[in-house]
Amino acid sequence: MKTDIILAGVGGQGILSIAAILGAAALNENLYLKQAETHGMSQRGGEVVSHLRISDSPIYSDLIPLGSAEIILSVEPLESLRYVPFLKSDGCLVTNTTEFRNIANYPKLEPAFTELGTKLKIIQIDADTMARETGNPKSSNMVMLGAASPFIHIDKEIILKAIETVFKAKGDKVVESNKQAFLAGREFALS
Amino acid sequence: MQRKLLLGVEAIGQAAIDAGISGVYAYPGTPSTEITEYIQENEVAVERNIHRQWSANEKTAMESALGMSYAGKRSITCMKHVGLNVAADVFMNAAITGINGGLVVVVADDPSQHSSQNEQDSRFYGKFALLPVFEPSNQQEAYNMTYEAFEFSEKTGLPVLLRITTRLAHSRAGVVQRELLPEKMLKLPANPMQFMLLPSYSRKYYQQLIDKQPLLLKYSNESEYNTFSHGTDKSLGIVCCGIAYNYLIENYPEGDCPYPVVKIAQYPVPEIWLRKLEKECDELLVMEEGYPLVEELLTDFFERGKKVHGRLSGALPRRGELNPDHVRKALGHEQPEIAEVPAGLVGRPPSLCAGCGHQDTYFALNEVIADYGDGRVFSDIGCYTLGALPPYNTVNTCVDMGASITMAKGAADAGLEPVFAVIGDSTFTHSGITGLLDCVVEKTNINIIIVDNETIAMTGGQDSSAKGRIEKICEGVGVDTKHIRIFVPLKKNHDEIVKLIREEVDFKGVSVLIGRRECVQRVARMKKMSSSKNE
Incomplete structure (x- = not known):
């Protein structure tokens, strides 16, 4: 069993929290994990990508090879498209639809999604709206994690427990709203 | 455990x-x-x-x-x-x-x-x-x-x-x-x-x-981190340094690499394993992160020995970090079918944060430079290096820590007038002070702008040794206090900053202008930290 995940987004959108939760969950399950992330210049509103690998046998490369990721999990639609060469032919691209426009020449994405949709499995989800509806607008990253969770070989309860661990310091209310966001995203992907 | x-x-x-x-x-x-x-x-x-x-x-x-x-x-x-x-x-x-x-x-x-x-x-x-x-x-x-x-x-x-x-x-x-x-x-x-x-x-x-060198070699030969693994296919012997080893094994997920492999994690290189590999195998492939150090060592200058492949030979890219795909190609394995990146995706280059004081300094400086022409602003290493990019296009150089002041001095010595150096607070105390001393000693006609955001911003907001000390340092080095000028880089102060820079350009000697406003990221971080402490 192995799951290779490309996590993508823009600096500050919370992809490292997603990575931290899956990391805690994997450790709890006694699985092997490697997670490579971007630091330094790219954090100032730039593109951020993390390679997250979970497996029941030792993992060697910190980087995912092209054509072998099970999931691209992106909290921003433009960023989700950058990494499609990493996706397996039967992999799944799960992306937020809310655009993060901090560049003047932000392109039209619809044609690319339509074209890719003929070859790849794509789940598009308005995570920002869904997060607002669950009462915590900051939890859109947890909606996204929820939407990707059916494709990750870790039990739902274990991930929920990891959400608790990671957000514990911020209080019960934050823990609960992030759990709700996760479950809402999961339900969307399963329906 | x-x-x-x-x-x-x-x-x-x-x-x-x-x-x-x-x-x-x-x-x-x-x-x-x-x-x-x-x-x-x-x-x-x-x-x-x-x-x-x-x-x-x-x-x-x-x-x-x-x-x-x-x-x-x-x-x-x-x-x-x-x-x-x-x-x-x-x-x-x-x-x-x-x-x-x-x-x-x-x-x-x-x-x-x-x-x-x-x-x-x-x-x-x-x-x-x-x-x-x-x-x-x-x-x-x-x-x-x-x-x-x-x-x-x-x-x-x-x-x-x-x-x-x-x-x-x-x-x-x-x-x-x-x-x-x-x-x-x-x-x-x-x-x-x-x-x-x-x-x-x-x-x-x-x-x-x-x-001591023979002893170091002995330890390398005996190190548990330097290993030789046997292989059945002797047409190729592989040398992997550091993390390159992972990219090799990634390409043999069942642990079934057919070639003998020397893994190196301790130097000087373990001679016994490399000699054994060379003896057994027809050709060698060296994978290393960085420059082709080991490949060069093993490559026979006169080309009488066995062929060595790697970054120099073109089997792997000459520069840049390795990844499993480079290694897959070097091993001659087939590339999987992959989806192509859709056309027309644009990048998100790093940029100065909204509200960053460096922007206000650059817009003011641009107005002054317009009178003299471009190509006279020497800069340094930090967030403010992004002033080289649009919409600022202000600074012309970034070479090494502290080089703004000294390169500007050299250009001034060559006859370029006026010259500007833009350097951060922490870069100034890292390596700028000695250059300032050179300028003071020679009464160089230079305008040094210290963009002081009171932190080491680029690397995440660490404490800067410069904090609260810059004026005293400049005075101590011998800058005339009349030409140590402070401004607050804010949009509303634009005209005042332009005037201040113009005044110092008119002065033919060492001027230090300090634009001081705390990094907006650090302000936000501190606020977050103090509010979480209060909870």
Whole structure:
């Protein structure tokens, strides 16, 4: 069993929290994990990508090879498209639809999604709206994690427990709203 | 055994604490920064009150670490690859003095230049200094090799250079810790002249260093981190250095690599394994992060020996970090079918944050420069280097820490007038002060703008040694107080800043303009920290 995940987004959108939760969950399950992330210049509103690998046998490369990721999990639609060469032919691209426009020449994405949709499995989800509806607008990253969770070989309860661990310091209310966001995203992907 | 999820850099920090260091000395630099930050926040380090404050630059850091070693205690010093250039003087000479307490020099290289001006390979420094180099291949090895490096340093009497690259630095994995060791006691060197490099002594010490080389080779040959694995297909022998080993194994997920493989994680290179490989195999393939150091070593200048493939031969890219796909190609494996990146995707280049004071400084400076023409603003290393890009297009150079002032001086000496230097607060105290002194001594006609955001912003907002000291330093160096001018970089002050710069351009001598406003990221972080403390 192995799951290779490309996590993508823009600096500050919370992809490292997603990575931290899956990391805690994997450790709890006694699985092997490697997670490579971007630091330094790219954090100032730039593109951020993390390679997250979970497996029941030792993992060697910190980087995912092209054509072998099970999931691209992106909290921003433009960023989700950058990494499609990493996706397996039967992999799944799960992306937020809310655009993060901090560049003047932000392109039209619809044609690319339509074209890719003929070859790849794509789940598009308005995570920002869904997060607002669950009462915590900051939890859109947890909606996204929820939407990707059916494709990750870790039990739902274990991930929920990891959400608790990671957000514990911020209080019960934050823990609960992030759990709700996760479950809402999961339900969307399963329906 | 409990595993802890750690970045490669954090594993190094944890290992140093567990090995009983009494001090970490460093200046921030990606991808090395978090080693020191990890130690700064660690409970044991706080309880033991291990030295963990930032130094002014890498040279002062390494010298202090050597001083702690002189006093018999274990110390670690950490920097990015170009930081080792700054500390090269003490590094080369620490090889001659040797150590008293264990001393580990961690250098994080940045192939692919994610956040650096070049991708120099620090293993060459190790070779240059005749010192042992450790190059762990994963997070657990990073922990184990750091932990053992202190003892190795004491056993050989030499500093150990621990070299990592970006990918290992910033990738997380589960790491098993070892027993926490006590700190060493204060103990002066047995030979009181050990650190006295008068030529009459140092000739002898240099000979001793040369005499130690066979011993270092013996340790490399015997190291558990340097391995030979047998293979059935002798048409090719593979040499993997550091994390390159992972990319090889990634291409043989069932552990079924048919070729004999030498894995190198400790230098000097393990001769016995390389000789065995050369003897057994028809051709060799060398995979290493950084420059082709081992490939060059094994390649026969006169081409009479066996063929060696790698970065020089073109089997792997000449520059940039390796990845499993490069290695797959070099092994001649088929590429999988992959989806193509849709056309027309644009990048998101890094940019100055909304509300950053550097913007206001640049817009004002641009107005002044318009009177004289472009090409006269020398800059430096930090967030403000982004002033080279639109919409500012203000600064013209970025070479090394402190070079703004001294390059502007050289250009002024050549007759360029007026000239400007734009340097950050922390870069100024890192390497700008001596350049300022040169200007003062020669009464250079120069306008130095210190963009003071009161922190080391680019690497995440560490404490700057410059904070609250810049005017005093400039005065002390000899700048006329009438020409030390302060402004607040805010949009509403635009006209005032333009006027101030114009006044100093009219003065033919050394002017220092300090634009002071705290980094907006740091303000936000501090606010968040104090509110979470109040909760």
